[in-house]
Amino acid sequence: MRNDLSIREEKSKDFPFIRSLTEQAFLNVPESDHTEHLLVERLRQSEAYIPELSLVAETNTGKIVGHILLSKVGIVSEKGTTTVLSVAPLSVLPEFQRQGIGGMLLREAHRRAALLGYKAILLLGHKDYYPRFGYRKASSYGIKFPFNAPDECCMAIELEPDGLKEIHGLVHYPNAFFE
Numbered sequence: 001m002r003n004d005l006s007i008r009e010e011k012s013k014d015f016p017f018i019r020s021l022t023e024q025a026f027l028n029v030p031e032s033d034h035t036e037h038l039l040v041e042r043l044r045q046s047e048a049y050i051p052e053l054s055l056v057a058e059t060n061t062g063k064i065v066g067h068i069l070l071s072k073v074g075i076v077s078e079k080g081t082t083t084v085l086s087v088a089p090l091s092v093l094p095e096f097q098r099q100g101i102g103g104m105l106l107r108e109a110h111r112r113a114a115l116l117g118y119k120a121i122l123l124l125g126h127k128d129y130y131p132r133f134g135y136r137k138a139s140s141y142g143i144k145f146p147f148n149a150p151d152e153c154c155m156a157i158e159l160e161p162d163g164l165k166e167i168h169g170l171v172h173y174p175n176a177f178f179e
Contacts, residue, residue, distance in 0.1 A: 004059055004060050005057050005058065005059055005060070005065070005101065005104065006057075006058055006060070007055050007056070007057050007058075007104060007105060007108045008055065008056060008058060009051060009052060009054065009055060009056075010051075010054045010055065010056050010067070014056055014064055015041075015044075017064045018037075018040065018056065018064065018067045018091075019037045019040070019041070020037075021064060021065070021066070021067055021091055021092075021093055022036050022037040022040055022067060022089060022091040023036075023037045024093055024094055025089075025091035025092055025093060025094065025097075026089070026091070027094070028094070036088075036089045036091065039088060039089065039176065039177065040067075040069055040089065042176035042177075042179055043069060043071050043088070043174075043176045043177075045176070046071070046174050046175070046176040047072070047174065048071040048072040048073070048174040048176060049071055050070065050071060050072065050085075050116070052112060052116065053069070053070035053071070053085070053109060053112060053113055053116070054067070054068070054069045054070070055067070055068050055069075055105055055108060055109055055112070057092070057101050057104060057105055065092060065093045065096040065101060066090075066091060066092040066093070066096065066101045066102065066104075066105050067089075067090075067091045067105070068087065068089075068090045068091075068102075068105040068106060068109050069087070069088060069089065070085045070086065070087055070109050070113055070121065071085065071086055071088065071174070071176075072084075072085060072086075072174070073085065073086040073122060073171055073172060073173050073174065074171070074172040075143055075167055075168075075169045075170070075171055075172070076169045076170050076171075076172045077167070077168055077169030077170075078169075081172065082167050082169075083118075084118065084119065084120040084121065084122060084156075084164075084167075085113055085118050085120070085121045085122070086121065086122050086123060086171075086173070087106070087109070087121060087122075087123040087125070088123070088124075088177070090102055090105060090106060090125075092105075102129075103132075103133065106133050107133065109121075110133075110157070110159060113159055114159040114160065118159060119158065119159055119160055119163035119164070120156055120157065120158050120159055120163045120164050120167070121156065121157050121159065122138060122143070122145075122154075122155065122156050122171060123135065123155050123156075124145065124149055124153055124154055124155075125153060125155060126153070127150070127152040127153050130155050131155075133157070134157045135155035135156065135157045136155060136156060136157070137151055137152055137154065137155060137156075138154045138155055138156040138171075139151050139154065141156055141164045141167070141168065142167075142168030142169070143156055143164070143167070143168060143169065143170075143171060144169070144170050144171065145170075145171050146170055146171055146172070146173065
């Protein structure tokens, strides 16, 4: 773990930096539609937003170099809707990538989400990156995503043992994801 970084909750004064950071982080990602920064802004205005789970990585000189946002999503089944979380997005400035910052943000977000009582997190992400943090194919839990994406990129992690036991169904994203 880097000792020149701290992770903290985002503040409103950070919003312009987070917008720029997110744009830069996805600029050269071929799978991106390059609107992740707009998603962050829409989610902040939605009922899915949890301020305690929107975190920044900041250097000891005060530079924000990474951001993660976890927001509420539902898993809908014949038994009803279960609220879990979704990672969207995880961003690190390009010049700070591959230094463990994304992992630090992810692990801290997991820790804080568990303390808030959430049992699981879902994401659509890189099949070679997220499994090292414990993510598995969501389909192995009986969870389907509502769009056409490779199965190995649709992932879930349990924040407590059996956090997804008996939870199966289709992921329902808030409208902020589609506006």
